[in-house]
Amino acid sequence: MTVDKRITLEEAIERIEPGESIALGLALEHAIPFAAGHELIRQGTDELTLIGPISDILFDQLVGAGLVSNIQAAWVGNVSIGSGYRFREAIEGDELTIENHSNxxxxxxxxxxxxxxxxxxxxxxxxxxxxxxxxFETYCDPVDGEEHVLVPAITPDWAIVHAQRASPAGDVHLWGNVGVTPQAVGAASDVIVTVEEIVDPSVIKSDPSRVAITREQVTAVVECPFGAHPSPLAGYYRRDHGHYISYGQHTKTQGGYDTWVKEWIFDIEDRAAYTERLDTSLEPVSADRAAEVRYGR
Amino acid sequence: MDADQSSATEGTEYTPQELMVAAAAREIYDGDTVFVGMRLPMLAYQLAVSTHAPNALALFESGVIRDDPAGTFIHTMCDLPNQFEAVATTDMLAVMGRLQRGDVDLGFLGTAEIDRFGNLNTTRVGPSDDPIRLPGSGGACDIACLAHETVVLMRHEPRRFVDQVTYVTSPGYPTDGSGADGRPSPGAGPRRLVTSKATFGFDDCGELYLRTVHPGVDPQSIHDDMPWELKTRETVDEEPVGQTAPPTPDELELIRTFDPEGFWTS
Incomplete structure (x- = not known):
């Protein structure tokens, strides 16, 4: 008997308390959990610490909403155009602190x-x-006698991951490049997984090598189609480049951001309403399938 | 002729960015394992593997490993065309592990500022009491420290050449002139700087020197852009400063296949 961890996106994000740390955007520009981030903005969960390698525009959106106190990251901006203007203004105005990392x-x-x-x-x-x-600390390694750098562990309160599919219990199939997803999921106290599809456990068990996250690591599973838009998700949708460029053009000022966030988050009821607003076809251009995999018994 | 304008050679027009892509691609040797960054290096790898370096392997910090160009235009290394029929889609430590072990022959870097020893800054510029924040390192610091050699790409503007970078995001060579031996990290350091007006090498002291100017660029204008007295190739290997080879028609056709609307190259 497995525990059914399915809840709504609203319920899942309500579990995150102000002041907690969240690792997200872990597969770099791929599979960024934008829907979960937008729900954080709707709920106004603030004083957050954000953790990630490069966040593309999700960190910028959370900063623009005034929810972020601290960032631990290697790169914060908009990959299509360079700067994330809300992040820049907040850092330059000492409204948030950043611990600069490399990837x-x-x-x-x-x-x-x-x-x-x-x-x-x-x-x-x-x-x-x-x-x-x-x-960081430098030290002389007792084994090779050379100078190295000690990196202190980061253990986020939460990791949020968007993936292709999961069972109700929280066993997750994720494919395509995954960046630091395995590391962040393993390091976090709690993990929220949003997926395109909840599937029968037999689907997950038919291909165990594709399982990236297992049930005991997972706090909540949320079915959330198009939950990574405008980032791409292997097999489901391509990157919506125009959305990134448009976001950059519209958020050079806080006033511009406030208009953007109203239009794309506060005035939109849920992710279903969000996807109806999109006018771009992002279907993957190829329907090619991977070769069949057999495990034997 | 101003190199910031489209240049004409043998009747072929090209942009400074297209020339930079072609020059960067020539730094990739056949059989190299290349750590490919965003923007122009993505195009440089695609050009190299399509021409003189069919056996070059590309590592992307997202975890993607490729042996051929993405099928269609990409903004990022994670776009589906860059994942489709990749050699592998792994995780960051899988590719960063190859880098840290010393298995990567060449890495690409971009920068906002560079000093005479190839130290790069992509973190913050301007005075300390009124800084301008830039996006940060991403994987650049790791590539600078750990790739066997690096090639730096930068838009050519005088303000980007500085006596001292505001923040060392990606270390080049020590400013005491001790060269590659003085670097505290395993990689040998930058091999080349390619700007929109010229290409540069680094001598045994790790100091930048002028190698070639792009067609139509006056070498004196490059000297005038520097806050220090720029060394030239004559003082390093007694060869005169040459002219950068422009992209060939075949190279241009390929670059425009990879970037059909000139998003990165116009």
Whole structure:
């Protein structure tokens, strides 16, 4: 008898308390959980710490809503145009703090968390101001006698992941590139998974090598079609480039952001209403299928 | 002729960015394992693997590994055309592990500021009491520290060449002139800087020197852009400063196949 972890997006996001830390945007530009982020904005959950390698515009949207106190990330902006204007203005106005990482240092910090270690070494960062200003320590490794950098573990309160499909119990199929998803899921105290489709457990069990997250790691499962838009999701929809460019053009000022957030989040009831607003066809251009996989018994 | 305008050679028009892509692609050797960043390096890899380097393998920090161009135009390394029929779609530590082990021959970097020793800044510029925030490192610091060699791409503007970068996001060579041996990290450091007006190398002290100017660019204008006295190729290997080879018609056709509307190259 497995526990059914299906709840609504609203119920799942209500479990996140103000002041908690959330890792999200973990597969880089792929499979970013925008629907979950937009629900955070609707609920106004504030004083958040955001953790991720590169966030594309989701971090910028949460910053623009005034919900973020601290960011631990390697890159924050808009991949299609460069700057994230809400993030820039908040940092330049000392409205939030940032712990600058590289992609490898944030991956290493989360990997240490996943392995239950206080820290892990890296050969990166040496000679950079990321090392000088950050929470890192250099040390002489007793095994090879060389100088390395110790990266303190990061253990987020929450990780939020968007994936293709999951069982009601929270066993998750995720494919395509996954960035630091395994590390963040392993390091986090609680995990919310939004998926395109909830499927019968037999579907998940038919291909166990595709399981990226297992049920005991998962707090809540939410069925949320198009939950990663405007980011792409392998097999489901392509990236909506125009949406990123338009967001950048409309959010150069806080007033512009306020108009944007009203139009795209506050005036929209839920994700179904959101997807109805989209006029772009984002169907994957290829219907090619992967080769059949057999496991035998 | 101003290199910021489209240039004509043998009747072929091209943009400065298209020339940068072609020059960057030539830095990829056949059989290289390449760490490919965003924007122009994505195009440079696609060009190289389609021409002189069919056995170059591309690693993307998202976890994607490719051995051929994406089928259609991409904004990001995670776009579905870059994942479709990839060699593998893995995770970040899988590709960063290859980088940290020393398996990556060449990495690409972009920058807002560069000093005479190839130290790069993509984190913040301007005075400390009134800074302008930039997006940050992403994987750039890791590539700078850990790739065997790197190639830096930068739009050519005098303000980007500085005596001291505001923030060292991606380390180049030590400012004491100790060169590759003085670097605290495993990689050998930058091999090349390609701007929209010229290409540069780095000498044994790790100092930038002028190698080639793009067609139509006056070499003196490059010297005038620098806040320090720029070394040239004559002082390094006694060769005169040359002219950057423009993209060939075949290269241009390929670049325009990968970026049909000139999103990255116009």
């Amino acid at each position: 490898l240092s944030i991956a290493t910090a989360l990997e240490a968390g996943r392995l239950g270690l206080p820290s892990m070494p890296t050969r990166s960062l040496l000679g950079s101001d990321i090392l000088e200003e950050g929470p």
